[in-house]
Amino acid sequence: MLCAAVFPLSVWSVSPAAAPAVSPVASADAVGLTLPSPVALAYIAAAVLFILAAAGLSRHETAVAGNIAGAVGMGIAIAAAIGLALTSDPGQGVVTTAILIALALGIGAVIGMVLAGRVAMTGMPQLIAVLNGLVGLAAVLVGYSSYSSPDAMSELLGGFHLGEVFLGVFVGAVTFTGSVLAALKLAGRVPGRPITLPGRNKLNLAALLASLVLMVAFIVLPAGSTAAWACLAVMTVIGLALGAHLVMAIGGGDMPVVVSIMNSYSGWASAFTGFMVNNDLLIITGALVGSSGAYLSYLMCQAMNRSFVSVLLGGYGTEGAVAAPAEGEEGTFHQTDVGAVARALQDAKRVVITPGYGMAVAHAQYPVATLTEMLRGEGVDVTFGIHPVAGRLPGHMNVLLAEAKVPYDLVLEMEEVNDSFSDVDVVLVIGANDTVNPAAEEPGSPIAGMPVLRVWDAAQVVVFKRSMATGYAGVQNPLFFKDNTSMLFGDAKETVEAVIRAME
Incomplete structure (x- = not known):
């Protein structure tokens, strides 16, 4: 238009x-x-x-x-x-x-x-x-x-x-x-x-x-x-x-x-x-x-x-661009490996995938679609939770998933999944950061009040990420230091493909 x-x-x-x-x-x-x-x-x-x-x-x-x-x-x-x-x-x-x-x-x-x-x-x-x-x-x-x-x-x-x-x-x-x-x-x-x-x-x-x-x-x-x-x-x-x-x-x-x-x-x-x-x-x-x-x-x-x-x-994010906290301040993060993630997925009954801009950068939507098809073939209930501003453009993640032939009925909006994370066995956070940041629920945070995907309510959270760096808003993410969160470092496309190979 x-x-x-x-x-x-x-x-x-x-x-x-x-x-x-x-x-x-x-x-x-x-x-x-x-x-x-x-x-x-x-x-x-x-x-x-x-x-x-x-x-x-x-x-x-x-x-x-x-x-x-x-x-x-x-x-x-x-x-x-x-x-x-x-x-x-x-x-x-x-x-x-x-x-x-x-x-x-x-x-x-x-x-x-x-x-x-x-x-x-x-x-x-x-x-x-x-x-x-x-x-x-x-x-x-x-x-x-x-x-x-x-x-x-x-x-x-x-x-x-x-x-x-x-x-x-x-x-x-x-x-x-x-x-x-x-x-x-x-x-x-x-x-x-x-x-x-x-x-x-x-x-x-x-x-x-x-x-x-x-x-x-x-x-x-x-x-x-x-x-x-x-x-x-x-x-x-x-x-x-x-x-x-x-x-x-x-x-x-x-x-x-x-x-x-x-x-x-x-x-x-x-x-x-x-x-x-x-x-x-x-x-x-x-x-x-x-x-x-x-x-x-x-x-x-x-x-x-x-x-x-x-x-x-303007003026958003002026207080959020902080370095990663030292050990003992926010806690230590737990690093996992491909084998452990593959086993967790195979044992799960319900999995939710929350993609972000990192998935787009890594072109990981295609192996993510393959992983989804594989899990569904084994009887696992797999859905996607999409934040309204995931990525850097409205509908960014929806277009990527449609491009990879992910069925439309599996792609749900934040409101459709947010109240059910407590029933989820595994959440895969692939390249998302600010949209899954529990700091949004803390008064005084630069993103306080911003609705986010409450992925930390799930039994287990696996974060696919290159490093511990902050997101685009420059706000540190306490999710990475929670007891039920595991970090899987590396390129999102390569790590998802490695998980697929481990499950075969």
Whole structure:
């Protein structure tokens, strides 16, 4: 849906003045009846398919159908946008417009294919953050283009259009730098810990108030004047700085929520751009992305016992980046081996697997699926417990397990398994850390109040981990030192494969 919002934007930006040249309604006959134009019908069909795609992607069983619906809708949107661009501005020339569209499609296709081939599932969160940023940048560029080359509709709307331009550029600027910084944090290029400036909330408020004053001046001043351009430019700089400042103060534990919020921002930036260039489909898709991203962010904040305000204000994790405790402070950890884990699994009646980002890094989902099939073949009840923010993107673990052909009915949400861990014989924690951290139930902890999988209630817990290092939130995990927890160190894929061989 995000891409669906971007492509019409790129086609219309070839010639913003083309917008009013073609009416979405064409005459049907002399009686006075009118019928929608083919472009309007195509936009309606694409919008419906995008809605069906969003609905389909909300469930495992319908995700493939949702993707297909989105792809078909995207194809229709592209065809309609190209057709409209080729016919709506005779003055520019069909050949010139066609060449520009072909260049845009070619460059975009090459970049997309290269990224698709290089980016692994572990890099998907930062790729999505980058795409959000590109949507924001596109909104900024189209805003400047629309202001420098106003069409007849823009001149008719006057101050309303100027407000659209200003808000579109502002939201786009915030989205661009915020998304890029989030991607750098997720990729480890920038420290994940919060970096806060003195009086950061006052700085954010000052930036918003300054932008509001600049918007009023931008609308009141003569359009195209040097002073008006200066207001737009100064606001753009403020927006770019604000986006970076907001994300800079947010810790790694909140990055999945930040990516979702930036996705929502990119949708609203696209919607504003749709108003700028008079494109109905861009308005619809932008609103869909913006609202769905906002709702997803709300659900994620609920899952983490956080609020939008607390996430955006940042400062999460500043007290949690501590070193592993010395022996005797938290206790000693118990290290196990492959043979002992294999025997425990063979003796178990019920096993729950809780995956995390480490499983994605090790590409361990395939041997995990094989282990699941083997245990079920021996009569063991095996299910998966998925935390809402496991990994670094909502649904990250679900996609990996589906990719490995794990049956959908075995993949349960946190609420479905959390009250039954006391009946579980063995829990395999594979690459998870913060989502199974009992420190969340301790007042004063940086992650206090965050719902977690209560794996420590099981009879035995086996943690597949490379080392005793803290998780992405930088908070030490007391689970590793509990009496019923055993640590199995090593690469998750290799250790799971070793367990499988020991069970054969």
